[in-house]
Amino acid sequence: MENLKLLQLEKLQATLNRVYKEVPFYRHLFDSVSFNPEDFSDLEDLKKIPFTTREDLSKNYPYNMFAVPLREVVRILATSGTTGNPLVVGYTRNDLSILTDLSATALRNMEVTKDDVVQITFHPGLFSSAFGIQSGAEIIGASVIPVHFEDPYKQLKILQDYRTTVLVCTPSYAIWLCETLPQAKINPNSLFLKKIILCGEPFTETQRSIISDTFKVEVYNLYSIMEVFGPGIAFECKEKKGLHFMENHFLVEVIDPESLLPVKPGETGELVITTLTKEAFPLIRYRTGDLVIYKYENCPCGFPYPILTSSILGRRDDVVIIRGLKFYPSQIDEILASWAGEPLKFQIVLEKKEGLDEVFLFLVPSEKFFSDSFIEQEKIKKQLEERLYLHLNIPVKIKFVEEGSLEKRNNKLLQIVDKR
Numbered sequence: 001m002e003n004l005k006l007l008q009l010e011k012l013q014a015t016l017n018r019v020y021k022e023v024p025f026y027r028h029l030f031d032s033v034s035f036n037p038e039d040f041s042d043l044e045d046l047k048k049i050p051f052t053t054r055e056d057l058s059k060n061y062p063y064n065m066f067a068v069p070l071r072e073v074v075r076i077l078a079t080s081g082t083t084g085n086p087l088v089v090g091y092t093r094n095d096l097s098i099l100t101d102l103s104a105t106a107l108r109n110m111e112v113t114k115d116d117v118v119q120i121t122f123h124p125g126l127f128s129s130a131f132g133i134q135s136g137a138e139i140i141g142a143s144v145i146p147v148h149f150e151d152p153y154k155q156l157k158i159l160q161d162y163r164t165t166v167l168v169c170t171p172s173y174a175i176w177l178c179e180t181l182p183q184a185k186i187n188p189n190s191l192f193l194k195k196i197i198l199c200g201e202p203f204t205e206t207q208r209s210i211i212s213d214t215f216k217v218e219v220y221n222l223y224s225i226m227e228v229f230g231p232g233i234a235f236e237c238k239e240k241k242g243l244h245f246m247e248n249h250f251l252v253e254v255i256d257p258e259s260l261l262p263v264k265p266g267e268t269g270e271l272v273i274t275t276l277t278k279e280a281f282p283l284i285r286y287r288t289g290d291l292v293i294y295k296y297e298n299c300p301c302g303f304p305y306p307i308l309t310s311s312i313l314g315r316r317d318d319v320v321i322i323r324g325l326k327f328y329p330s331q332i333d334e335i336l337a338s339w340a341g342e343p344l345k346f347q348i349v350l351e352k353k354e355g356l357d358e359v360f361l362f363l364v365p366s367e368k369f370f371s372d373s374f375i376e377q378e379k380i381k382k383q384l385e386e387r388l389y390l391h392l393n394i395p396v397k398i399k400f401v402e403e404g405s406l407e408k409r410n411n412k413l414l415q416i417v418d419k420r
């Protein structure tokens with residue numbers, strides 16, 4: 001492990017010197033805490049540098065975070081930001097080749113081989129994932145089918161006719177395919193599919209088992225965050241013990257989002273990433289906003305780097321604080337789904353009554369749990385409320401509603417409506 005530390009130190013020294021020279025944002029940031037990259041000699045010294053946030057990236061729109069002249073940038077991507085400006089990231093030729101290599105390493109560790117037929121389906125906006133995975137799979141020698149349209153029937157037809165063995169998509173899209181399967185009259189046993197790789201969004205273990213049970217395949221997690229790099233930052237191996245990080249290219253910290261201090265193994269915190277090899281768009285101590293449980297242990301698969309985290313539990317910004325207690329909407333999703341055996345549609349509504357915060361859960365009951373009898377419905381509601389209280393320590397009042405009555409924005413269901 002000493003070798004890894006030395007390698008990280010060497011690459012970090014070079015990165016810090018480069019961003020100090022080339023990126024005014026980092027020059028000001030380092031100067032503000034009297035940090036001189038020339039004196040950097042220990043990985044611990046990194047903690048002297050303040051964090052970089054999404055907001056910093058938005059403020060430096062479009063090219064001010066680039067550490068190379070534009071003529072060396074061969075690809076530019078944008079994603080939505082926090083201040084109205086999109087986040088714009090760039091890749092040099094070398095960055096793209098590292099992206100391909102990392103993506104290929106992740107896929108190999110998921111046991112994707114040259115014999116596989118890989119169908120990649122992504123909504124527009126996840127292009128860094130799409131091209132990274134495509135080039136990674138091609139390096140391995142797999143046959144790649146990029147399919148950019150949304151229609152689940154067409155995707156399923158390709159899945160069947162082209163004998164796809166590996167499907168790459170977002171978790172929500174995979175659920176949509178599961179729901180479409182019966183209408184498309186496709187028997188999952190007749191497919192050649194062996195694994196599904198989920199990328200682009202966090203997902204719960206219940207969602208994973210629904211997808212896995214429906215298609216009768218292994219489901220893997222590939223972590224991708226565009227502003228940091230794309231796919232290949234971290235992945236899940238066949239052991240499924242958590243996310244493996246590519247520590248030869250990224251320095252990983254997990255911090256308490258409030259105290260900003262590192263958390264201990266087994267604790268939940270926010271993922272912070274420093275890039276070690278990126279040329280066009282290096283990031284120093286970037287707060288991803290993604291929450292994970294930190295682990296530090298070797299995996300039986302033999303992958304050489306020991307930082308493992310749980311899958312992404314949710315976003316830091318999604319935290320709901322009620323009477324001083326915290327919870328994440330993903331926890332409610334998990335509790336409901338494990339109770340119902342399938343993900344349920346819901347909306348959390350926060351209200352203030354006589355100075356006290358109250359939590360309402362507007363729940364669309366699935367057919368299976370819908371009862372004509374009022375008494376039966378009340379019984380189900382009570383059971384669920386008790387279960388939620390047991391897990392969250394917060395009283396949650398449930399109201400059964402029809403899907404159409406839930407508040408939407410831009411046609412997307414809002415997870416939380418805060419009326420306090």
Ligand SMILES: [Zn+2]
Binds near residue numbers: 239302
């Ligand atoms: Zn492993």
